[in-house]
Amino acid sequence: MKPEKIRYQNIEEQFPQLLQCGLEVNEGWLPLIWDMCEQLLASREAINIPISKENPLHFVQIKEKFGTLRAYAVTSTEEDEKIISMFEDMSQFICDVCGDPGKIRGKHWVYTACDAHTKPSDK
Ligand SMILES: [Zn+2]
Numbered sequence: 842m843k844p845e846k847i848r849y850q851n852i853e854e855q856f857p858q859l860l861q862c863g864l865e866v867n868e869g870w871l872p873l874i875w876d877m878c879e880q881l882l883a884s885r886e887a888i889n890i891p892i893s894k895e896n897p898l899h900f901v902q903i904k905e906k907f908g909t910l911r912a913y914a915v916t917s918t919e920e921d922e923k924i925i926s927m928f929e930d931m932s933q934f935i936c937d938v939c940g941d942p943g944k945i946r947g948k949h950w951v952y953t954a955c956d957a958h959t960k961p962s963d964k
Contacts, residue, residue: 843879847871852878858892858899865904869940870932873910874903877928884920908951909933 844851849864852871856878864874885892892898898921902913910932912925936943936955943955946963956964 843875847875851875856882860903861899862902865902866910867905867937869937870905870910870935872940873928873932873935874912877912877924880924880928881921884924885918888918888920890918905932905937905952908945908947908953 859878890896896917898916900914904911910929933945936958937953938958941955943953946954946959
């Protein structure tokens with residue numbers, strides 16, 4: 842079950858087979874990562890390709906870069922890749938501090954934030 846407030850540990854416990862790396866992102870993106878993992882598993886079930894040695898699926902790095910989510914995975918299916926890039930795209934509209942709607946901010950240091958979490962110098 843999805844907790845109301847998702848913490849790093851929740852995701853690691855819920856999706857141990859997918860997460861073989863740390864989560865190098867702020868807490869605001871944890872619901873996004875939770876949904877991405879859930880959708881990946883649902884998609885694998887729908888196309889009937891279980892995760893296996895021949896058809897692997899696990900993340901090797903999940904981090905923020907230039908304001909958006911980067912989730913690097915070892916995978917063998919196109920569906921997995923489509924889902925991952927869809928969530929990477931969505932991250933540019935979600936504040937990585939609180940999870941509220943946001944957008945890309947900053948001139949030199951680029952990040953994604955809601956109004957409240959935008960630095961005064963970037964407003
Ligand atoms: Zn925020």
